[in-house]
Amino acid sequence: MNINQADDALLALAQSFREALRQIVYVMRRLDSEEQLSSAQLGVLKMALDGGARVGGIARNLGVKVPSATEQIIKLERAGLVKREADPDDSRAVRVAATAAGRAAVENADRRRNQYIAGILGTLSQEERDAVEAALPVFDKINNSVQN
Amino acid sequence: MNINQADDALLALAQSFREALRQIVYVMRRLDSEEQLSSAQLGVLKMALDGGARVGGIARNLGVKVPSATEQIIKLERAGLVKREADPDDSRAVRVAATAAGRAAVENADRRRNQYIAGILGTLSQEERDAVEAALPVFDKINNSVQN
DNA sequence: CCTAACAGTTAGGTTACCTAAATATCAAGG
DNA sequence: CCTTGATATTTAGGTAACCTAACTGTTAGG
Numbered sequence: 001m002n003i004n005q006a007d008d009a010l011l012a013l014a015q016s017f018r019e020a021l022r023q024i025v026y027v028m029r030r031l032d033s034e035e036q037l038s039s040a041q042l043g044v045l046k047m048a049l050d051g052g053a054r055v056g057g058i059a060r061n062l063g064v065k066v067p068s069a070t071e072q073i074i075k076l077e078r079a080g081l082v083k084r085e086a087d088p089d090d091s092r093a094v095r096v097a098a099t100a101a102g103r104a105a106v107e108n109a110d111r112r113r114n115q116y117i118a119g120i121l122g123t124l125s126q127e128e129r130d131a132v133e134a135a136l137p138v139f140d141k142i143n144n145s146v147q148n
Numbered sequence: 149m150n151i152n153q154a155d156d157a158l159l160a161l162a163q164s165f166r167e168a169l170r171q172i173v174y175v176m177r178r179l180d181s182e183e184q185l186s187s188a189q190l191g192v193l194k195m196a197l198d199g200g201a202r203v204g205g206i207a208r209n210l211g212v213k214v215p216s217a218t219e220q221i222i223k224l225e226r227a228g229l230v231k232r233e234a235d236p237d238d239s240r241a242v243r244v245a246a247t248a249a250g251r252a253a254v255e256n257a258d259r260r261r262n263q264y265i266a267g268i269l270g271t272l273s274q275e276e277r278d279a280v281e282a283a284l285p286v287f288d289k290i291n292n293s294v295q296n
Numbered sequence: 297c298c299t300a301a302c303a304g305t306t307a308g309g310t311t312a313c314c315t316a317a318a319t320a321t322c323a324a325g326g
Numbered sequence: 327c328c329t330t331g332a333t334a335t336t337t338a339g340g341t342a343a344c345c346t347a348a349c350t351g352t353t354a355g356g
Contacts, residue, residue, distance in 0.1 A: 007266070013281055014265035015258075020284045021179075022187055023291035024172050026211040029344095030294050031169075039170055040312080055335060063174035068313055070336060092321045092334040110163070117162035118155075120293055128286045133161055135283030136168045138276045143171035145268055146178050177313090188343080203304060216344050218305060223342095240303040240352045 031116065037109045040064075044072050045098055045106050048082045052095035081105050179264060185257045188212075192220050193246055193254050196230045200243035229253050 047053040059069035076082045081102035087093035180187050195201040207217035224230045229250035235241035
């Protein structure tokens with residue numbers, strides 16, 4: 001009995017959680033549609049900031065397959081925001097590194113997006129902001145458990 | 149000074165929040181890719197459960213334009229999960245109603261998805277689950293503030 | 297009635313994914 | 327060395343979900 005109650009509570013939480021997830025996806029889509037750089041491209045660019053990242057690593061971090069990452073990288077390259085160069089240690093690999101323009105674009109996009117989100121968070125009460133803050137590391141943990 | 153500190157804290161929270169949003173989008177994508185019914189289609193189906201929903205309302209609720217909603221509705225109709233019928237009050241409008249098969253599909257998909265999410269939430273501590281639960285209504289509020 | 301506004305569908309295009317196949321390089325064993 | 331299997335990326339081709347613009351039919355106000 002007790003165990004079933006726990007299960008029921010968990011399933012109820014799961015249901016609410018799923019609704020929140022769905023809404024968040026829409027929020028994200030909205031946010032993305034108002035910017036030049038998609039959030040996936042911004043993610044690539046950030047990985048390319050320090051020293052350069054490999055295509056496989058970028059794909060893994062983005063949660064997509066390698067060809068999809070390549071596609072975004074090529075777009076960023078055409079936009080002059082990253083450059084692709086041979087990996088000195090492994091000639092099979094490609095290192096993707098941000099250009100100066102790329103670096104500037106990250107700062108710009110980050111600032112704009114943070115201000116947009118901060119504008120929304122600013123309408124919340126302190127308690128609500130605290131609730132969000134407390135939940136964020138849990139979302140991180142959830143994400144990691146889905147990865148595997 | 150004080151105001152700027154508040155701004156900085158808000159921007160920092162916004163930054164962490166954005167990272168969580170991005171991760172959640174990936175969790176959602178993963179979840180969707182393992183199911184027959186996309187979460188958008190499941191959303192349509194749920195709106196079609198009680199009495200029937202209009203295409204425009206479905207689109208609004210889904211956060212997409214009307215033609216995109218029509219497209220999903222047609223797919224569901226071809227799969228035998230909804231039927232489209234004239235609105236008795238307004239012949240311009242179409243009412244989308246779930247069939248018996250559609251009703252069953254909702255129950256099935258909901259159960260599967262809830263169990264998947266519950267499986268993840270079950271690995272969390274009680275405190276972590278509480279943190280998630282406390283944050284969910286805030287996400288709801290955020291979503292509403294983005295809608296306008 | 298006529299006309300503007302509205303509800304949906306159709307047509308055509310874009311973007312972000314995916315899988316499978318091709319290319320190039322690496323590393324380990326014989 | 328040289329082959330062979332694994333690894334890193336790109337290319338080719340396809341799908342699904344979205345969009346805007348244009349079209350059809352219906353309603354409702356002047």
